[in-house]
Amino acid sequence: MAGSTIGNQFKITTWGESHGAGVGVVIDGCPAGLSLVEEDIQRYLNRRKPGQSAYSTPRQESDTVRILSGVFEGKTTGTPISLMVANEQQRSKDYSEIASYYRPGHADYTFDAKYGFRDYRGGGRSSGRETIGRVAAGAVAAKLLSGLGISFLTYCESIGPVSVDMDRFDPEEINRNPLYMPDKTAAAEAAAYLDECKSNCNSSGGVIACRITGVPAGIGDPVFEKLDANLAKAIFSIGAVKGFELGDGFAAARATGLSNNDSFIPDGQGGIAKKTNHAGGILGGISDGSPIFFRAAVKPTPSIAAEQDTVNKNGEAVRVSIKGRHDPIIAPRAVVVVEAMAAITVLDAMLTNLGAVTEDLK
Amino acid sequence: MAGSTIGNQFKITTWGESHGAGVGVVIDGCPAGLSLVEEDIQRYLNRRKPGQSAYSTPRQESDTVRILSGVFEGKTTGTPISLMVANEQQRSKDYSEIASYYRPGHADYTFDAKYGFRDYRGGGRSSGRETIGRVAAGAVAAKLLSGLGISFLTYCESIGPVSVDMDRFDPEEINRNPLYMPDKTAAAEAAAYLDECKSNCNSSGGVIACRITGVPAGIGDPVFEKLDANLAKAIFSIGAVKGFELGDGFAAARATGLSNNDSFIPDGQGGIAKKTNHAGGILGGISDGSPIFFRAAVKPTPSIAAEQDTVNKNGEAVRVSIKGRHDPIIAPRAVVVVEAMAAITVLDAMLTNLGAVTEDLK
Amino acid sequence: MAGSTIGNQFKITTWGESHGAGVGVVIDGCPAGLSLVEEDIQRYLNRRKPGQSAYSTPRQESDTVRILSGVFEGKTTGTPISLMVANEQQRSKDYSEIASYYRPGHADYTFDAKYGFRDYRGGGRSSGRETIGRVAAGAVAAKLLSGLGISFLTYCESIGPVSVDMDRFDPEEINRNPLYMPDKTAAAEAAAYLDECKSNCNSSGGVIACRITGVPAGIGDPVFEKLDANLAKAIFSIGAVKGFELGDGFAAARATGLSNNDSFIPDGQGGIAKKTNHAGGILGGISDGSPIFFRAAVKPTPSIAAEQDTVNKNGEAVRVSIKGRHDPIIAPRAVVVVEAMAAITVLDAMLTNLGAVTEDLK
């Protein structure tokens, strides 16, 4: 029943509900000696902060992170790093209505089925605010990985029917538009599509892509702890994710061996490279030195103003319209969550893989 | 580095290489009192046995399982169940050539990068034979779940470009054709496509679908141990899997909230059901009582007779053609592996979820 | 490297240093529906609070606990319970001297050897304040167990050379003297002994005993997860513990089979009891229904005012006298820590053992 901890060597435990005192994370196993200040984490958190565009909820929270332990004289000590963000808008609303019925597409019913009751204020533990702890921990992992030459490029590849055109792909564009798309034109089309969704009291899904550069070959463990299996779990643990694919993913199921295999080639420097990267940088669960590339499918925001059928806690049919102004799309704000979970997973695999060979131990 | 164990309460550890003495699994945490004989397991293993059709490798192995511990007077005792299948064809071949270069699409290079060397005979630990332990353990999990009213329907949904037509969907057909497709016509078309692949020294990918019926609402844990996250990991840990989606999966990313949300409805018996099942039976990581439905994308067999570019262990470019007659497709034989991993994951979640509420403890 | 989490189903993660912002714990896996208010936890914390007698450090901290998550409308929700105690006296002292050398009997040197540096203020992570998180979590576990009829009697059995006389054993006395001894006379003698230690700038060790009543037979897991093995680990994880014994413990090594075996007898109500309890309530790692009884040896406070030899960070010999007024004994304040760790361990074992038999699953 204890599901709020992930990781083996770099282990994180998140806590907190939407309308409790706050949300936070304890990071255990971060190596000692990493320079770390609150601003390193805040920059990551700001990428998921609400109220930043027409496409995210206008809930205004500063989401200011505080380091409560594990850092001394500006450096990590190797002991648990406790991070906390206080909830600011936690008393403002009347949730008695939402408490009475089960919102479609939400976890209201399943929490009740499992626990007998739930904290219904703003989704409680299944709120998007739960991801704050993930992002805070991901910021720490990403900083450490950055020092090892590992970097992340994460973005919205598609929103509803609008996809990025690879010919217009521009990584610089990602942080210039509120939808985190690496294609200015697609971002504009997607914005128009989202305006339409909003005017219809509706919402949209999207696809997030992530490319990780610099992971050396040899990371990940055969059989159950494959690097891609752990990425799949980490990404699927994000609330609205409904699909995960590595490299060509589902397209590989329609391909042939000849078109899908990546030929190895000399890299010109005495090492080995690959001619293509259909595999997405992982073979047999172990990194092959190419960029790791994966996609996540994110479902549409389930909270919509349009009327829907559902049942109340007595099992009676009711019609509901979800009040409040919600994000018409989850994917853009989930970009940094995906990146955070990827960073946490890769760092954990790297720490776990030290000493795979007896030579390394001496 | 220890990646061969999965599960929390129902924990399995697999061992063995393609050409060692054998392969096996230790199941720890199986409740006591389950009737279990070797035939229960053998039936599952026979579904993945080689040499059964034109579309699987003609390697002839009886793959006979032996129960070495954990069963007494025909019942599980609650202590570890050790299962073993001896390898029979382990000395027959000269692997000196395969040892010298890195096969495209295989884990040869990544194992060398990680461990410094590898057991190169027949893929060693990354061989498909590693899945025997998974299937054996899955047979035990499925038998226990069956007693709780939980059943699995697993099949090939598509092979290369050929997909099952839902209008012709017939579950009875699945075990009648060697491709495990629930549509006789599609199976015939897929067989023709595979014949063509073979004649071109090529291979094909495919999609496996799995529907799990009877899981009660309330199973799975919020945040990182979501039931779908654990299914994603378990399925992605199978060698050739490149994609995983739950319910509508990637299609949900193109959908809207209105079309994707599943309305709750009274089930007519005082309980709650859903009008649709786009979610695939899991909300917020917890089962909602609907059938759990997921798909896995399986890549084409990387071992193909067609010539390919690669490099040898010295990093020099070479041209290779993989000798031996390999399956032109992995997906059909992986159907039972997918089912096994799903059964293991669901049972583990159920055992972990007992006692979620203080009332349950009394 | 991530060592601050313990437990499988009832999982706790502690964080915090002596002189950081605070200390805390995240409890994950507490069943839903348990009534819980801060006062339930505060009562436990008050048992370890400093400044309560002549035999504990005069550091004055209110150690007020705050529930940050996981409780809604007075009941646990099944999601993580985050508890925090702010540090109040964290800026008051000059630690530059302590930073320069390695205190004998402390973890200064080993932290430096492991991490390269350390938070030297007041012992940092190896401070006794780390146990606040344990005690807070233990209060929750004990409350839940109390509802299942399981109770704890924990006390100092000896202090230095002074032992409790079993003929004078009075459980009511435990909370009447500051040394938590169940024998008024022994408590007085021990107090005199401690006064003598203090006047000699010295300190004393002690033995803590714990008796757990009401654990049903059948809890614990054979082989590595034996209930006594997990108790041994949990108790040995408390800073100053140097020995652990179950039942007769080391005395059993001098006994014979005839004197050490406990005969089973009919309990007069159709059940089974034991004539004696040399085993301490656990056989083969599984509870036998008798009270569980164990002892922990606690070393003397290493911080003493008497002069000692040690080395500084440059490896040079120095003479030091630890400034400040420290507890002349650790054992009495560790009584509640021992009880907390025992409660956490027993509850985790009980939650893990649900569903040991297939019948239980239906």
Place this chain on the structure above:
Amino acid sequence: MAGSTIGNQFKITTWGESHGAGVGVVIDGCPAGLSLVEEDIQRYLNRRKPGQSAYSTPRQESDTVRILSGVFEGKTTGTPISLMVANEQQRSKDYSEIASYYRPGHADYTFDAKYGFRDYRGGGRSSGRETIGRVAAGAVAAKLLSGLGISFLTYCESIGPVSVDMDRFDPEEINRNPLYMPDKTAAAEAAAYLDECKSNCNSSGGVIACRITGVPAGIGDPVFEKLDANLAKAIFSIGAVKGFELGDGFAAARATGLSNNDSFIPDGQGGIAKKTNHAGGILGGISDGSPIFFRAAVKPTPSIAAEQDTVNKNGEAVRVSIKGRHDPIIAPRAVVVVEAMAAITVLDAMLTNLGAVTEDLK
């Protein structure tokens, strides 16, 4: 309920009952490149083999180990090492009587309480034969540690009332007498004492001591994964162990800070040593570079020929005398089991501690 796996990075899973097909272990996470042949393991197993002296059971089994996986061309591959020892005397006996009642001091009753029934032949899973898997895994761990300069000295320190005289301590003597005592005279006295126990249909307990040399400072993790806490668990998981103490152990509880603290001193080579080692080589859960020293109390063999009271499965009082010729003492044969568990624990801690500092990662 899954209790047969231990370890984080060096993970072992044991299986098997006294009278099943065999017993074994799967070692997962052993680094690649270690030279390993069956003889390396057999030498360890021979130290616990029955039938070697008048003080061990005359059951004759060759206990020949077979490596089933994980070794290729004489070296470990980094993948699971499966080791098996077939049971040879498994069909010889009538166990119907033993099945009907609960032997005092054994796990018969607790297994029934937990699982509803048990494999009663020879103790089933709670038989001493379960330790074969531990010893086999320990042999692998010890070989790897030996290459890192870490060695073990394990012996019987006392048997019943007979203790080793430290003035006569001779490590060479340990393997010369069947009681593994480092003192010829004490061994002779202990043998006489055991003869007397046998003639009285009785048995004796004993104390095992273990000294581990060469562990560098800095191994082990603060808080719950302290090196001593994990040693306590590992040693307490051995069937008959009733007490564990590190360094001075329970004597430290009677000591003062001045007598118990170990002064640090310059080691004369620019490093740091300790003047004494009351702590037993671990401070704050982390190794301090001194030898690690611990003791385990082992209870007397519970199977004795003398008549005892107990109850049968119907809860009725009966008198029993345990048939068969059992070891009159467990401790000597448990010496190698203690050493094996210590080696497994130390190696796991070392593999877990790589990368504690960010510098190590580059």
